[in-house]
Amino acid sequence: MTISQPVQASTPTELAREDVKYSVPPTTDTLEPQPAAEHDKLAGYDLWDSMGRPKYIVAPMVDQSELAWRIISRMYGANLCYTPMFHAALFASQPKYQPEMFDLSPDSLEGVAPYDRPLVVQFCANDKDQWLAAAKKVEGRCDAVDLNLGCPQGIAKRGHYGAFLMEHWELIRSMISHLHQHLSTPVIAKLRVFPSLNKTLHYASHIYSSGAQLLCVHGRTREAKGQLTGFASWPKIKAVVDLISPKVPVLANGGCPGSEEIQPCLEETGAYGVMSAEGNLYNPMIFSPHNAAAGREYTAQLPAPMREALAAAESELDLSGAGWDRDAAAYAPATFMAQQYLAIVRTLPSTQTATSAIKAHLYKLFRPVWAAGRHPEMRESLGRCGGRNGAEYAERVQTFQAWVDQFRELLHADFAAGLLPPDSNRPLTHAEVVSLYSGVVPYTHCQPYLRVSKPAEPAEEAKLRAADGEAKRKREVEEATVTDPDAPPAQRARPTPPSPSAALPPSASTPTNAAAPAASADPTAPLPSAAPSTVACAHAAPHPAACANAAAAKCANGACKACCASLRASASSDERNKDVACEFHEAKEAKAREADERREAAKRARREAGERKARENVEAVRRERDERKKVREEEKRREREKEGQGQGQAEVGAQARTEA
The missing domain is CATH 3.20.20.70 (Aldolase class I)
Known part of the structure; x- marks a missing residue:
């Protein structure tokens, strides 16, 4: 049994043994003394x-x-x-x-x-x-x-x-x-x-x-x-x-x-x-x-620079009404807390805060807004903040600041539209929440996330998870730069519109040198996509619908990776597709399988190494315990021998005195 497989009492016998072993609770008087330390601390x-x-x-x-x-x-x-x-x-x-x-x-x-x-x-x-x-x-x-x-x-x-x-x-x-x-x-x-x-x-x-x-x-x-x-x-x-x-x-x-x-x-x-x-x-x-x-x-x-930046963050608050009870306030506007947090991040002398940490904090601070069904688009846009890894640290932090500034304007609009209680854009005490807002903390404020045996609102939680998943999918498409049609979906760029050749029969789908269309006269119109460098995917039977992906130049079937795989899979059941072998895509798939196998083998090796190291640690502890036990037993044996020798000498002395 390795350390990765915790030993747990599972049978009635084992449970009974454990009950007996721990049937008598320890007391303060029975606590074992701590070992002596080498350092005076x-x-x-x-x-x-x-x-x-x-x-x-x-x-x-x-x-x-x-x-x-x-x-x-x-x-x-x-x-x-x-x-x-x-x-x-x-x-x-x-x-x-x-x-x-x-x-x-x-x-x-x-x-x-x-x-x-x-x-x-x-x-x-x-x-x-x-x-x-x-x-x-x-x-x-x-x-x-x-x-x-x-x-x-x-x-x-x-x-x-x-x-x-x-x-x-x-x-x-x-x-x-x-x-x-x-x-x-x-x-x-x-x-x-x-x-x-x-x-x-x-x-x-x-x-x-x-x-x-x-x-x-x-x-x-x-x-x-x-x-x-x-x-x-x-x-x-x-x-x-x-x-x-x-x-x-x-x-x-x-x-x-x-x-x-x-x-x-x-x-x-x-x-x-x-x-x-x-x-x-x-x-x-x-x-x-x-x-x-x-x-x-x-x-x-x-x-001083940090204090000045923190004080500037108070401009987020509306203190024209009841003011702010600084001794009892328990709930502050999320924009205020976010501004102060980012002020600290910007003014730390040398330490750079991880983008992942900043993003996670902002997600949690603004969660009540999304839980109330307001501004879900900001949840998606937060996922895009932070920039790419090559960006300068100050630039990455600035993307989060711009996001908070945008959120502030949206929440101000909510106040103007009467969606939020008056005089609530300030830190609130618990007593104020009870007396002024019937115990409901405004959704603009940071507040507890109550999580017990299961979410209190399963539909709401499912909606938030779905929004996160959709946001992640969109980011993968929008931020991708790879246009290789054989790249994994997470790396493939947004598909370009089908080229004119996509409407032609497969036999006519050949590369062309046609000139690119003239620029639109409308300056507000979106820029046209660059002309594809390869023909459109043939997407032949049994898939008559047109495919927007570009065909792989070396594919024997004139198709993209997904369509070529579908055609080859249908070969056994469709006589029309008997000759659909594709050495190019089959070789790439074999290479991908080999890479997956290598990754799995490396993962298994790391896991086995961890388990082996854990077993060695456990065995080392056992050996050390056994050695200490042997040393104690040897010391006891020597003490008994000394006591026996002393007793024997005492008896000899007593006998000598008696004879004398």
Whole structure:
């Protein structure tokens, strides 16, 4: 059984054994002591105090909790942030990966106080040496390093990390203990719960005793993800808090889509802080009603160019009416948040924010507009923002700014048309939403995305997914530059209109040197397409309809790739198509099959290498455990021998004294 095949109790016998094994829950008094560390470093509550006892935490989110987003989150009350999850093996060994993920250049603000501290750097790993090598790169630029034991996604299963280490407790112990002993930075861990409360408690105690100086507990199981997310179990989090918090702080994660759930979560779980992922992504103001003053203090310390750009973003707001309650506001207009976020992106001294991260944030900020059925065309146009990879960074960012500017004008038109409540183009408090708008947050504002066992509005979700799919298809066509008719559909350019020769019989479909048609006298008319360099696809029987694609010049059937394949496939059932072999297209198909086979073989090789490495790690942990056991047994044997020798000498002495 490899690490990619988690060992799970599936038979009644195995379930019964597990029930017996974890029938007695651990207690604080029975927790095993942590191993001694080589370095003199902060531990437990000393670490917590050094970070300012943060209560409002931004979760680690792949490609989403990047520096620019951490800054805007801190502006609105977050007082501890995690980086995105970094792959320890790549971070340690790939020269390009680390600078792209975590900018350690002299001018960077990443991991630098007061702009980006306190900070936790999270890694996924299944090899203690790779994790240690990666963690050493960020020493001095963070307050702690975190082992991801909570990621439930398929990529974590394929890579053997995250929540898919939950069955490999000895491997977890070896990694956390190794870093705890050999790294000068404190080590912490983020985990998910088991369906069984007792097993969850044993699991948390195992992680603590391995050397973790802080635990964050996500109150959902590994299977609770996507449309099966469900509700987080605050009682399980509370049980872990009661068990572990006398030793080290415990944070709660899950079940807080909006700011109204923050305080109840802290009270019901007893956790020392509450962590937000999706709630923060859809509304970066989630912590603001609880910690607004600290957010303003943080903003005042930002570099002057960034502060000026952030202040300019307030022109988005209409403050002529009731004004803005900066201490209690919980929902801000999406255009305002987007302007501030892009202002941060533009004014970061050296760090470049990934286009994928910017696009993902804007999708989430403006989701309520599309969910309300307004301006779906902007969802499609956002997909085209960012430009091509060859474009300059400033140009790519400017495409997003232009998109936000366009969206602002559309929403202003909605206000003018009376589609939105008056005096709502400003940050709103929860009390104002209840009293002025009957509890309904205007669709122009960032707000929670409630996702439980299944979408509340399946039709709406299906419509949004369909819009995304259609937008992607259009982008592939519009942005393509390849005109080769044998190219895959995703690369093929928009088909040109059929040339005049397409109407001729197949035998007359030959290349011509006819002059291009004269330019239209109408200056507003679209430019004519260039004359095709090849004949139109014959698209012969059994497909009498004309095909707009160009024929491949070397095709024996005078057809495009798709039509030639259709003709050859029909040869066995249609006597008219007996002689439709095409060496050109058959050779290309064979070449494509070989390429697919090579890719599959390479994929299998990578998977097998990963599984082999995982098995080696598990075996190494077992050998190390067995060696320690042998050493302990040898020491006990020597102690028994010494005791026996001492007892024998005592008896000889007593006998001598008696004889004397």
